[in-house]
């Protein structure tokens with residue numbers, strides 16, 4: 001963990017590690033994102049805020065290299081992001097996951113090692129150790145042989161985060177991670193994201209609850225297809241910015 005912090009912060013004193021410039025994403029007929037530009041670095045928790053259909057999921061997928069850009073650029077540590085890389089861990093929205101899929105918690109977390117081992121590669125001791133450590137740090141060791149469908153929502157979120165940890169990703173891209181969690185699980189996830197940021201990761205998450213946003217996130221990007229504001233959470237989520245963002249329906 002300390003190693004991640006070290007290589008995150010040492011070489012890039014003057015530049016932001018993630019730079020998104022003039023990003024535009026169009027699906028066949030829909031302009032989903034236009035004119036998105038912001039920069040941020042490891043150690044930060046960034047909330048993506050906007051109405052339904054504003055493009056939050058699309059932005060997460062674009063940074064993860066999972067949807068095609070129409071124009072603009074995304075750079076991570078100075079290199080253009082073209083496709084998915086091991087540096088990015090993507091946690092899909094709950095509805096996008098087939099929870100009946102037969103896989104154990106350990107099996108899910110082991111998937112985090114596939115970029116290192118290859119799909120058919122042999123697990124080495126260090127791969128097993130990374131999986132053990134990830135399960136341990138998310139308090140999932142006792143549950144590791146259970147099926148994913150048998151877990152609570154909060155435990156399922158933790159299992160996906162454990163996969164990201166096993167992957168040694170620096171950027172965690174989370175689509176509405178707090179949705180559907182009760183207060184206790186939310187508080188636990190909030191603490192966990194704070195810890196992961198302190199260890200030197202960059203956390204980017206779409207988030208619906210405006211009241212909890214300032215406490216949970218350092219920075220916010222307010223968007224409705226276009227970028228309304230980006231900066232420290234409290235400043236971005238001002239009355240007037242929120243009016244501008246939520247007043248108009250999302251472009252479709």
Ligand SMILES: Nc1ncnc2c1ncn2[C@@H]1O[C@H](COP(=O)(O)OP(=O)(O)OP(=O)(O)O)[C@@H](O)[C@H]1O
Pocket residue numbers: 027028030031032050051052053054055056057058059206251252
């Ligand atoms: N695969 C797709 N093909 C075509 N259009 C899409 C696709 N995915 C999203 N869209 C459209 O792009 C726009 C942005 O959608 P997106 O899911 O990114 O918004 P969102 O802010 O995450 O919404 P929500 O808060 O409802 O999850 C919407 O108009 C949506 O209908």
